Structure formats: structure tokens, C-alpha cells
Amino acid sequence: MRKTWWKEAVVYQVYWRSFYDTDGDGYGDLNGVIAKLDYIKELGVDVIWLNPCYESPDKDNGYDISDYYGVMEKAGNLEIWERLLKEVHQRDMKLIMDLVVNHTSDQHHWFKESRSSKDHPKRDWYIWKEPVKGKEPNNWRSYFSPSTWEYDETTDQYYFHSFAVEQPDLNWKNGEVREEIYKMMRYWLDKGIDGFRMDVVNLLAKIEGFPNAEKPEKIDYLGNNPGIHEYLQEMNEKVLRHYDIFTVGEIPFVTPEDGVLYVGEDRNELHTLFHFQVADDMPTWDMLRYKDIQKTWYEGLWGKGWNSQFLNNHDHTRQVTRYGNDEEYRVESAKLLATMVHTMPGMPYIFQGEEIGMTGVRFSTIEDYNDIAMKNKYKEEVAKGRDPQEVFESLLPLSRDNSRTPMQWNDSEQAGFTDGNPWIKVNPNYKSINVEAALKDPNSVFYYYKKLIQLRKDHPVMVYGSFTDYSTGHETIYAYTRELEDKQWLIVLNHSDQHEKFSIPDIISDKKLEPILHNYDTITMDNKSIELRPHEAVIFDLQ
Ligand code: TEU
Secondary structure, X not given: OOOXXXXXXXXXXXXXXXXXXXOOOOOXXXXXXXXXXXXXXXXXXOEEEEOXXXXXXXXXXXXXXXXXXXXXXXXXOHHHHHHHHHHHHHOOOEEXXXXXXXXXXXXXXXXXXXXXXXXXXXXXXXXXXXXXXXXXXXXXXXXXXXXXEEEEOOOOEEEEOOXXXXXXXXXXXXXXXXXXXXXXXXXXXXXXXXXXXXXXXXXXXXXOOOOOOOOOOOHHHXXXXXXXXXXXXXXHHHOHHHOOOEEEEEOOOOOHHHHHXXXXXXXXXXXXXXXXXXOOOOOOOOHHHHHHHHHHHHHHHOOOOEEEEOOOXXXXXXXXXXXXXXXXXXXXXXXXXXXXXXXXXXXXXXXXXXXXXXXXXXOOOHHHOOOHHHHHHHHHHHHOOOOHHHHHHHHOOOOHHHHOOOXXXXXXXXXXXXXXXXXXXXXXXXXXXXXXXXXXXXXXXHHHHHHHHHHHHXXXXXXXXXEEEOOOOOOOEEEEEEEEOOEEEEEEEEOOOOOEEEEXXXXXXXXXXXXXXXXXXXXXXXXXXXXXXXXXXXXXXXX
């Protein structure tokens, strides 16, 4: 297998608006990221992924861009961004930027021009259709609203949006649009960034003719459509291949068979992808399903392309809350999930705060929430006559704000995040869960992450080792090996609140099991089995 720097990297995601506020406006900012770079470096990560900080009316927290060349005021300005890049590089880390090119903001001047008249030269830069029988051109649903179509009075036509009404989709069929996007990508790459995280990049191509869907609520017709690979290959040919960078595509609705078309090493498209078979389709922990997902992706990609591993991000509830136990076993559980993510084949991602075991929130009213996906859904369901409280409660577990509350730096007011009023409330548990406390405690989740990351640097088996599951069918224990040349590691995880016993498979029982990382102090085992406590996780070197 071809070795590259990015395959060996660990990525830390910085959701800057919730990271650290230096000017007291209640939003984190780029100066705040600079101020905390030594903290990020201390963890040992290699790459920082920065969520969008371009000019934006901020209806969807920066994913609605009105100027791709500017930096939004809340974040800072271009000069501060340049300093951030320099400071990241000085610390021997890399910076990747979010690339959001499926849609722009409706406030982008391209869209303003496009909507101004049917014969404007930029009309075709977006997707416009005549009403059908006075209504929407088809029955498709968008991510954040009941229809992908929004009526525009100016020209008596509908425009297409995969996300919010304020996020019209660009028309990638138009060559001028593509060239304009490539130009913008080169602009940032020439400034020296190290790659892109590409927002919903498999949505760029739309189904020809926009036919009605049989099941409109299953919105997978939005992605993976004919033409997508031509666009990505063109983007690679014209832009990406000319730089030593790393790209990760956000690719919803993708199976391993299709995944390899995006990241296959012979394909000249992207380096890695985020698939959403876990984050979008596994609302709560389901061990058998998770094992199956990992197995099929491993079989589909190994030796051909590179996977990514993550259990949460700015769109998905914090992992220890959603997939672990954030109460009695918060620390053990956070460490177990980390062990799993970092020992699975593929690149591990850490979402800010995960490294101290931050948890999801339960605010008491809809007003405390900010997430456009949640708020729109709430309005839509209440308008149907459903009980508002019931709707509210049903939306809590997966609200995107679960992971967007401010980073908890210390136990002072507002968790040390801001001197002002935070744009979203701080999780009340900051008094006990915070960075300062984590850094003082040698057994903290933070230092466990640090060790995990160091292990990856010291042992290529963690990156390039083949994967074998020794726990098929087991509902709570996950045990697997990674193997490279004469090195073999066994990872044993008890993902449950109960005690469990793991019988060491015959095939490895003649080896000496040497623990190299463990989330409890002691271990109870003989050469036949291991007694596992709740959420116990061990990495063994087999000798
Ligand atoms: O997310 C796409 C999206 O809708 C996710 O919420 C979804 O869970 C999954 O990722 C794909 O099925 C991206 C951004 O991450 C998100 O913050 C934006 O709101 C969205 O695109 C629109 O730009």
C-alpha cells in the first residue's frame, strides 16, 4: 500500500465560532484559534480542519457563503486568517479549509444577478424551473425544508435548494460556474492551505430532468448522480493534482461500492471520504450494525482507497452522549470510543471538546436552540398540528446544537469561552468537565487521546495494518486485530454497562498479550480469557 503523510495523520476539527472568543462578541474567532494552537499541538494532532469562515449571512453557520474570497467579521479578517495559517505551519501542523460549493448564500452576488431576470448571463448559474400546474416542479424534499424548490416572484419561476431556502444550489452543468469555483480553490491553495474538506460534494450533479421521487422523504436522490465523477475528475485535473494536499469529501448516501469510485487511488478524485452509514443511519449504538458497517467498508476499500473514522462532528451529537454512557461511565466510555475510532482502518477525526469528553445538551426551550435544521423541522411539524412540546422533545437527541455548545476551557463563568454573552448557551456541566481540569488530571480523557495519537506515530501497524474481527455476532464486545509484517495488535472493547468475559480465540492464545494502552488501572485475565469491566478498552501487543 502506498504510504502518504495524510494516511498517517490525525485531524482535529475546529468549529471556530464555539472555540474561543477573544473580542467579547460571544462568538469564537480566528484569533481565538491562534490563542489555543499550543493546546491543539499538545494533543499531537497533525491537521486542523476549520469550519467555514467565509463571508456569510450565517443562516446556516457559515455554510451559506456570500463571498468566497472574504472572511466573515465574526471570525476576524483575511489578515488574521493569514496569521492563523502561518502559526499553524510554524507548529508543524497543517490546515484544511471547508469548501462549500454545492450551494451559495442567496445573498451571494451571483445569485442576486441570477434571480434578477430570465435572460441575465448568470441565470443559468443556478437551477431555475417553470412551475408545474402552478406548483413546485417536482415532489423532492430538501434537507432543511419540505421542498427543494422555492418560488421567486421576480421571474415567476422556482429555484432549487438542497438545504435551506437561503442556500440555492449552483448549477454545476454550467462550465463558467465550474471555472469560477476552480479559480477560487486555487486562490486558497496558493495561499498555502493544505487541503479541503468538501461539503456534500457528491450532491453537485443532479438527476437529469428532475423526475418525481417514489419516496420523496428518502432524500438520497440528491446525491451520487450521473456526472459527479466527471466533475470531480475535472476538479482534480484542473486544480487538486497540482498541489501536495489532502482532500476529504463529505459523501452522504454512499455505499462502499460507490465509495471506491470517489477515493480509489486510481480514480484521481478525492483522497478520503466521510460516509454517513453510522452518523446518519445509526441513531443510537448498535454493535452488530456498527461491526457490519466497518467490515463492509474495510472489504470495499482496503488496498484501493482510504477511509475516515468519526462518530461526531458539528452536525452530529457528541459521541459519548449518543453512542456511549455520558453519566456513570463518561470517562471510561469516552476513552473506549476514542480507542475504537483510532484503531479502525482509516483516518481518525477529533471534534473539538471530544478530547475532554464533552457531552450533548438538553436545553429547556426551543428558543435556546439555534440550529436551522432543528428550528425548521420544529416549525414544519408544529404547523401540521402536532403538540409543540412533543415535537421539541423528539428533536433533542439529534439536534446539531448538541455538539455546537462552547468549548469548556475552565470552571469560570461561560466556561472561559467568552467575556460576553455566548451565541449559544454553555453546557452547564462545564464546572466539572473542562480543559483546565483535564490538563491537571493524568488520567483524564485528554491524556488518553494524547497517548493514542502518539501510538499512531510510533507504530505504523495502527495506520497500515490489516484488520480482522474476532468478535462477529457479539453484541457488546468488539475485538479485532491489526496486523503489519511481524507486528500484531489485538484491540478488545466492552461497549456496555455490564461486566463481560472475552474468550481469547485459539488462533492467538499461544501469544503473550502485552497491554500497551488501557482505560482501567488493572487487568484481569489469564491465557484463556479477559474479564472486562463496563466500557473497558485495551490495546494489546501480541508477542
Ligand atoms: O452537512 C450535510 C448534512 O446535511 C449533514 O447534516 C448530514 O448529517 C450528513 O452530513 C449528510 O447526510 C453539511 C455541513 O456539515 C452542515 O453543517 C451544513 O448545514 C450542510 O452541509 C449544508 O452546507
